[in-house]
Amino acid sequence: MTTDTKPSEAEATPQPYVDLTDKDSAGTRWVRRIAVTSIVVFIGLPMVTLIVWSFAFRWNFPNMLPTEWGGKAWAYVADDSSRVFEGLWNSTKLAFLVTLMAIIVGLPASRALGQHEFRGKSTIEWLLMMPIIVPALVATMGIHQIFIRLRLTETLFGVALVHLIPAIPYFVLVMASVFANYGTALEETARTLGANKIRVFRYVTFPAISSGLLVASMFTFLISWGQYVTTLLIGGGSFVTLPLVLFPFLSGANHANAAAISLVFVAPAVIVLIMTSRQLGRDSSVMGGFGKI
Amino acid sequence: MTDVSLQQLSRRFGDNVAVRELNLDIASGEMVAFLGPSGCGKTTTLRMITGLLQPSSGDVLFNGKSVVDIPTERRGAVMVFQKHLLFPTMNVAQNVGFGLKMAGVDKKEINRRVTEILELVELPELETRKAHELSGGQQQRVALARALVVKPQVLLLDEPLANLDANLRITMRQLIRDIQSEMGITAIFVTHDQEEAVMLADRVALMFDGVLQQVGEPDAFYQRPRTTRVAQFFRNSNLLPGVKTGTMVETEVGPIELDDHVSADDGPVVLTVRPEEVRIADSSSAATNVVPAVIKSVIYMGTHTQLIADIGGSSWSVQAPATMTSEEGARIEFQLPKKHLWIVEDDSVSAAEEVAAS
Numbered sequence: 012m013t014t015d016t017k018p019s020e021a022e023a024t025p026q027p028y029v030d031l032t033d034k035d036s037a038g039t040r041w042v043r044r045i046a047v048t049s050i051v052v053f054i055g056l057p058m059v060t061l062i063v064w065s066f067a068f069r070w071n072f073p074n075m076l077p078t079e080w081g082g083k084a085w086a087y088v089a090d091d092s093s094r095v096f097e098g099l100w101n102s103t104k105l106a107f108l109v110t111l112m113a114i115i116v117g118l119p120a121s122r123a124l125g126q127h128e129f130r131g132k133s134t135i136e137w138l139l140m141m142p143i144i145v146p147a148l149v150a151t152m153g154i155h156q157i158f159i160r161l162r163l164t165e166t167l168f169g170v171a172l173v174h175l176i177p178a179i180p181y182f183v184l185v186m187a188s189v190f191a192n193y194g195t196a197l198e199e200t201a202r203t204l205g206a207n208k209i210r211v212f213r214y215v216t217f218p219a220i221s222s223g224l225l226v227a228s229m230f231t232f233l234i235s236w237g238q239y240v241t242t243l244l245i246g247g248g249s250f251v252t253l254p255l256v257l258f259p260f261l262s263g264a265n266h267a268n269a270a271a272i273s274l275v276f277v278a279p280a281v282i283v284l285i286m287t288s289r290q291l292g293r294d295s296s297v298m299g300g301f302g303k304i
Numbered sequence: 305m306t307d308v309s310l311q312q313l314s315r316r317f318g319d320n321v322a323v324r325e326l327n328l329d330i331a332s333g334e335m336v337a338f339l340g341p342s343g344c345g346k347t348t349t350l351r352m353i354t355g356l357l358q359p360s361s362g363d364v365l366f367n368g369k370s371v372v373d374i375p376t377e378r379r380g381a382v383m384v385f386q387k388h389l390l391f392p393t394m395n396v397a398q399n400v401g402f403g404l405k406m407a408g409v410d411k412k413e414i415n416r417r418v419t420e421i422l423e424l425v426e427l428p429e430l431e432t433r434k435a436h437e438l439s440g441g442q443q444q445r446v447a448l449a450r451a452l453v454v455k456p457q458v459l460l461l462d463e464p465l466a467n468l469d470a471n472l473r474i475t476m477r478q479l480i481r482d483i484q485s486e487m488g489i490t491a492i493f494v495t496h497d498q499e500e501a502v503m504l505a506d507r508v509a510l511m512f513d514g515v516l517q518q519v520g521e522p523d524a525f526y527q528r529p530r531t532t533r534v535a536q537f538f539r540n541s542n543l544l545p546g547v548k549t550g551t552m553v554e555t556e557v558g559p560i561e562l563d564d565h566v567s568a569d570d571g572p573v574v575l576t577v578r579p580e581e582v583r584i585a586d587s588s589s590a591a592t593n594v595v596p597a598v599i600k601s602v603i604y605m606g607t608h609t610q611l612i613a614d615i616g617g618s619s620w621s622v623q624a625p626a627t628m629t630s631e632e633g634a635r636i637e638f639q640l641p642k643k644h645l646w647i648v649e650d651d652s653v654s655a656a657e658e659v660a661a662s
Contacts, residue, residue, distance in 0.1 A: 194387075196385040196387060197391060197392075199354075199356050199376075199383060199385070200383055200384070200385055200447075201391070201402065201406075202354075202356065202376040202377050203354050203356070203376055203377075203379075203381060203382045203383040203460070204377075204382055204402055204403035204406060204450070204451070204454060205377045205378070205403050205406035205407055205454065206377055206402075206406045207375070207377050210406060214391075214402070215391055218391075218393035218394075219391075219392060219393060
């Protein structure tokens with residue numbers, strides 16, 4: 012809290028975040044224009060190209076647009092033989108399972124890292140970063156041997172466990188910073204006011220961390236959604252996710268099919284981005300953990 | 305109406321002793337301040353009273369009954385922190401009503417009591433505001449209302465006047481004192497600020513290094529500090545060593561006569577007089593206890609002038625009138641009024657040894 016002057020001064024309330032909708036200075040306006048332009052150029056335009064490609068039937072150099080249009084690629088996507096829907100269903104199940112597991116494992120861990128000091132804390136933080144530093148391929152090769160013995164290969168649960176490895180660092184970093192920012196005083200206040208631990212979590216902790224939890228969960232979801240190598244190795248090719256369906260097309264000649272599948276693949280990411288953008292803007296503590304990377 | 309008794313209360317963290325065998329009885333309706341520098345164990349003590357922390361040994365009694373086995377949520381010792389005051393996702397009314405909701409009070413009754421208590425803290429008609437829409441002072445009063453509305457056995461406050469400017473401090477102090485005495489609540493607060501402690505508390509308990517140093521009414525710490533460290537914490541570092549015989553003390557700068565109320569064994573002693581009680585001797589002043597001094601620096605403070613002077617090899621601080629003019633190196637005579645002379649136990653050496661040992 013900032014130093015207070017008079018109780019009547021409502022203006023003294025600190026602004027929790029930078030509100031870009033306020034009247035901006037010329038400098039802020041320019042920053043916003045550049046940001047918006049960058050998003051359009053780097054994210055919007057490639058999407059437009061993909062959409063055009065997915066409806067193209069004949070599109071040869073040097074034509075600016077396809078010379079013949081058609082829905083053949085989309086018909087292929089809808090066909091069972093393409094395994095797109097199977098992949099979509101598996102990817103969705105998998106991403107939800109990974110997210111759930113990340114919450115179960117990561118929430119207590121991030122709370123400990125965010126709110127407590129203990130021996131070996133920096134070592135644990137360093138170990139947590141390892142999956143980001145060490146290529147997933149290396150770790151997964153080793154895990155593969157163990158999973159064969161444990162009969163976890165080619166199973167949904169086995170693949171989900173491996174997806175947890177790259178997902179946990181992001182989940183824990185985001186949530187640890189949320190917990191650190193939120194502190195323990197509010198929970199202790201609630202305890203002294205007569206709330207037991209369960210009610211403290213329900214009425215105080217959960218509402219306070221929920222927006223951060225939403226963002227961390229969506230990161231986890233997207234990390235699982237984008238996994239290719241780990242899924243291929245542990246799933247053994249028989250557990251088909253969307254990236255597994257998509258990747259062969261990327262090196263193939265059929266650009267229209269690749270574009271259509273890519274659009275199916277990228278759709279959840281766009282939806283998640285739109286849903287979380289408001290939370291990211293509002294709660295600056297959510298992004299705080301990334302300062303550590 | 306609850307009296308609190310702390311008996312041989314200790315808390316260790318590994319090898320580190322945060323609180324050592326603390327004994328203190330707090331009367332029902334009394335307001336006591338735990339005062340001390342950060343890390344002195346005052347907050348640890350407070351947390352043991354709430355039950356958020358279990359004592360390593362010793363006991364906490366409310367009305368003569370041990371409460372150490374009663375969990376925080378059923379102990380009725382309500383804590384008001386200085387930071388993170390309000391639940392951010394709740395509005396003012398929900399914040400204030402939280403304790404009542406936890407106690408299972410019905411909604412109508414909650415609303416009635418919330419309205420009532422918000423009037424008491426002079427914040428009516430703010431029920432639907434969110435925490436971040438209030439000023440710091442308003443948040444502090446809402447937090448106080450939230451604690452008071454459950455009629456706690458003991459009210460615990462963490463630096464209740466910190467972060468408030470001088471004017472708001474006086475208002476808030478008055479508010480806390482009025483409500484506390486009206487409701488007859490036993491209140492305990494912690495602070496590192498001696499001004500905050502003496503402004504608000506009936507009695508002050510001063511702690512250093514986990515050990516209770518002195519307990520008493522606020523003026524005792526100014527007029528009758530037990531040790532040199534206590535005196536220094538209350539901004540008095542005027543010390544003059546000497547040898548006491550009866551009511552006379554022989555010092556570097558001549559004999560000093562003590563008042564009858566100063567009791568100490570004959571032998572080596574350390575004399576002190578607060579900076580604001582030292583007089584500048586002139587021809588009209590009494591001839592007793594006049595000591596020669598050399599001015600080392602003169603600092604104009606607006607309301608007064610602060611002199612740093614050397615008396616018999618010790619550095620003294622003297623609060624002189626603002627109109628006083630002098631310069632470095634000037635010779636001057638101070639008069640040490642008999643009724644303000646006091647003998648302190650010298651613990652500065654033992655403190656230095658403690659630091660060296662650790």
